[in-house]
Amino acid sequence: MEILVYGIINSVTLALMALGFTLVYGVSRLPNFAHGALYVLTGYITWQLLNRLGLPYFLAGFLSLALVGGVGALMYHFILERIRGMAISEIIASYAIGLAILEGLRWAGLKGGTFILKPFIEGSLNIAGVSVDYQRVLAVVLGAALVGFLWLFVNQTRLGLALKGMAQDERAAMTLGIDSDRMAVVAMALGSIFAGVAALVLMPLGSIIVESGYQVLILAVAVCIVGGLGSWTGALLAAFVIGFAQILTVSYLGAHWQMVVALVAIILTLVLRPSGLFGKQKELEERV
């Protein structure tokens, strides 16, 4: 039972981390290696707003989400747009941005222990004999809400449909008057905000540390590869597969092996089913 409850929580956590990455990749084919950095950045900004300016929690949260969304959009518009389509440069440049943010934050004094966000709600809940604190329940609820919001946004709004169109066929979208650069900026801003939401929900469970930036990036990438890059359903499913695999390894093998699961999952996926659980043939060609 414990495995089931914590498995679900862990899976939703992973899905939260991966949604932003897969959104950006799906729309603009840009592997955003700065994803983890944006995640940590949100936590840091929120902490500063809360403790330096004394803003209330929700205001600080929203402000930092807006800021991080802006950072993502600017980053795309001024740097990544110039090297669009050059795969090697895209990887290196976005990784460099991520590194600059993360190591800059580390230099600015971001260390484990001191920077801690309070949970939104204290206390814990008893689900079928397993005690779960409210923050984790909230993470699951918010995760589900976010997925629902994404689905509605993509299928019901003009902007969302434009994004979807770009993801499916960029040229066709352009002939219909969709500005692909603008859409990519929107996607990047949204992706950054998603990273930020994940940070706001998940960071109160631990402290804000630089290392979690790399960890989030790796996990997000693992989920996306297993699920098939750019496929949202696949990413969700993969989050559950990896999430449960991790919990099972932790309870039967030990906590040290948790990260190895991600790598093994990637390698197994690539060997057995290179296009991912939900990948399409087109992606297969790109990969192998």
Added chain:
Amino acid sequence: MARHHEGMRKERLDRGIKVRSDGVYAVGSWREMAFLLAPRLVLILGLLALPLALAQAPYWQKVLSIICIYALLAIGFDFLAHFVGLVSLGGALYIGVGAYLAALLNTELGLPVWATIPLATVLGGGVCTLLLWPCLPLRGVYFAIVSLMFPLLASRIIEALDVFGGTDGVIGVAGFPGVWVEQYLLVVCLLLILFGLRRLVNEDVGLVFRGVKDNDQAVKASGINITTFKALGVFIAASLGCLGGAILAHIYNWAGISQFALDFSIIPIAATVVGGGGTLVGPVIGCLILVPISELLRDFGTLRIAVYALILMAFIVFKSEGLMSFGARKYNQSESWVEI
């Protein structure tokens, strides 16, 4: 610039001497030979003279060793990225594997330095190739992502299993007999590898490598197994990194998990971008510039990684050809503005 040259265009022509020295007739004239040899001699003699020039400054001699190690890694990265088409973001894996192998061979089996370094180079190259083997069919982004994970995970696994000395690392590794041996071993290795690899990429094998990068379907259609060639490319690049790692372990008399650190992954990439990708010499020049900057910034801790990341970003966006290609163009071609 552009405003002053309204209605004009920049014309670039190969210098006469460049054209003449391209052919076999270059050997007929001292001038042409000098034109060809000058840049190469500057590099070779410069690198050979550096340890002597720094003899009074032991600290900067150490820095030179570090530069050479990074340069080995960077040449490997450049080769893999621009000739085989695999972007490896995890150079630290090679350094770490090389360092640990050399350290273990030395402390556990008691092999001397001159045996551990070549053994660690070859075995390390093999180990890294085997580790990366399942990922070899991957292209671009996917390979980059997976290779990024390896060094991060390697240090975790060593910590978790508490093997190879755990977080303390392997201590008591034998040092070099003297500082000159260390310096000249590195410099000579670097030069040999640099010119050897340049030769290699212009041979038939190099042609296949570039084919794998540019159009792997065509290579496949010619009945050549691309995975074999990718594995060979990774082996070469990984061996270079392992050589650097092995020497590093002997310089510091120690191998530990910090040799899987991020510096080893990011500096070679930055050096390649700054120096000019696809030239093989460029990364060496990049290292000669970036590593001393890194040493000067050592007091600022991790800020230096942020600084490289910014330099890297600036170069990739604004000057993506790199210093070496820029220099080569100025050296070989004359530019002038002409009426359209």
